[in-house]
Amino acid sequence: MRRTACILRCKGFGQKGSAVDGYVVRDAPGWTWKANGRDNQGRFDFLVSELAYGTGPPLHIHAIQEDSFYVVEGVLTVQLGDQVVELNPGDFGTAPPGVPHSFTNAQLGRACKVVNLMTPGIGFDRYVGEIEDVAASGDDEALERFHAQYGLTVVGPSLVERLGLS
Numbered sequence: 001m002r003r004t005a006c007i008l009r010c011k012g013f014g015q016k017g018s019a020v021d022g023y024v025v026r027d028a029p030g031w032t033w034k035a036n037g038r039d040n041q042g043r044f045d046f047l048v049s050e051l052a053y054g055t056g057p058p059l060h061i062h063a064i065q066e067d068s069f070y071v072v073e074g075v076l077t078v079q080l081g082d083q084v085v086e087l088n089p090g091d092f093g094t095a096p097p098g099v100p101h102s103f104t105n106a107q108l109g110r111a112c113k114v115v116n117l118m119t120p121g122i123g124f125d126r127y128v129g130e131i132e133d134v135a136a137s138g139d140d141e142a143l144e145r146f147h148a149q150y151g152l153t154v155v156g157p158s159l160v161e162r163l164g165l166s
Contacts, residue, residue: 030055031128037121045118045125050111051076054165056104059156060147065118067101068094074112078103079159102159122150 035046045065051074059079069076069087076087079102080095086106087093095101105112118124127150134146147153 031125033125035121036123036125038123040121042120042122045116045121045123047116047125048072049114049116051103051105051114053105053108053110054160056158056160057102058154058158059100059102059162060152060154061098061100062095062118063151063153064097064120065122065124065151066094066096068092068117068119069103070115070117072113072115074105074110075107076103076112076114077106077159077163079162084159084162100155102156102162104159104163104165106159106163106165124150126150127152 030050032048037045070092071087071089078085078093134143
């Protein structure tokens with residue numbers, strides 16, 4: 001029986017990790033997954049992130065995904081190509097496929113809450129859930145294969161490193 005994916009997430013309806021009319025909410029520390037491409041015919045991955053100070057990925061590109069950010073609270077510092085910009089609450093930024101980007105919360109003592117939409121959806125929650133273990137192995141070739149599995153290529157240091165926040 002084919003189920004239609006529910007795009008509406010009602011407060012108090014269902015619990016973390018439980019199926020809710022066609023999609024599953026999966027969480028990792030600081031990352032609350034509201035939907036993923038495996039459960040909505042590959043349309044999008046959708047999450048809310050609460051970024052701690054000085055955290056963020058290395059400069060990277062996505063082969064097929066557009067990576068979009070909407071700032072709810074705080075300031076998100078984003079690198080798009082060679083430009084570094086600060087996004088404030090209500091601001092929106094997007095990195096089309098192939099555009100190098102990174103992001104961080106560069107505001108010590110301030111929360112940074114961001115809604116992140118990635119299209120198409122490839123189930124990027126699995127990447128976030130597994131990356132620490134793969135990186136901790138110390139096997140650079142395994143890490144490169146893992147990135148390639150999700151259409152991601154690391155092309156430079158993190159914005160944290162670039163700004164000297166670490």
